[in-house]
Amino acid sequence: MNGPGHRLLGMASALELADLAGWPLLQTAGAVAIAGITAHGRTSPDVDQFDIWRHWLGRLFPAGWREHRGTTHWWGWQALGAALLACGWLAARTYAPAWASWWWLPGAVLVGWTSHLVGDALFGLGKGIPLRANGDGHVGLMCFKVGGRLEQATTWVVLPLALAFQAWLVTGGHAADAVTAALALLPRT
Numbered sequence: 086m087n088g089p090g091h092r093l094l095g096m097a098s099a100l101e102l103a104d105l106a107g108w109p110l111l112q113t114a115g116a117v118a119i120a121g122i123t124a125h126g127r128t129s130p131d132v133d134q135f136d137i138w139r140h141w142l143g144r145l146f147p148a149g150w151r152e153h154r155g156t157t158h159w160w161g162w163q164a165l166g167a168a169l170l171a172c173g174w175l176a177a178r179t180y181a182p183a184w185a186s187w188w189w190l191p192g193a194v195l196v197g198w199t200s201h202l203v204g205d206a207l208f209g210l211g212k213g214i215p216l217r218a219n220g221d222g223h224v225g226l227m228c229f230k231v232g233g234r235l236e237q238a239t240t241w242v243v244l245p246l247a248l249a250f251q252a253w254l255v256t257g258g259h260a261a262d263a264v265t266a267a268l269a270l271l272p273r274t
C-alpha cells in the first residue's frame with residue numbers, strides 16, 4: 086500500500102478504537118497522530134527499506150529474514166506486542182495504577198503497525214505479508230497492485246470519507262448517540 090494510504094488507515098483505525106473506548110478528545114487526537122506516524126516510513130514495518138534496518142536493526146536477524154516485507158511484516162510481532170502490552174497493563178493496574186492510564190501510548194503504536202500489515206495484505210500485486218517469522222509464506226489478496234485504481238480510490242476517497250465521518254461522530258458525541266439520532270429521524274409507520 087502507498088504511504089498516504091497507510092497513514093490514513095492507521096489514523097482511521099486509532100480513531101475507531103478511541104471512539105469505541107470513549108476516550109477524551111485530546112487522548113483521541115494523540116492516538117490518531119501516533120498511529121498515523123507509525124503506520125508508514127521509518128517508524129513502521131517499512132523500516133526494512135531504510136539504512137537503520139540494513140546497517141543496524143536488521144543485523145539482529147539472520148540474512149534471509151531481512152528483505153522488504155520480511156520479518157518486520159510478520160503478524161507474530163504484533164501478537165507478541167499485544168500480549169506484552171496486556172500483561173504490562175494488568176501488572177500496572179494492580180501494582181502501579183498511575184501507569185496503567187498510559188497503556189494507550191504503546192497501544193496506538195501497535196494500532197499503527199497492525200494497520201500497516203492490513204494495508205500490505207490488501208494491496209501489493211503478488212506480495213502480501215509473511216505467515217512465518219523468517220519472512221516466508223506470504224499471504225494476502227495479492228491481486229490489487231500498489232498504484233492501481235482500487236488502491237488510489239481507497240486512499241483518496243474511501244479513507245478520507247471514513248475519517249471525516251468518524252471525526253464527525255467523535256466530535257459530535259458518541260457513535261451510539263448519532264445512530265440513535267439517525268433512527269429517530271426515520272418515518273414511523
Ligand SMILES: [Zn+2]
Nearest residue numbers: 130131158205
Ligand atoms: Zn510494508
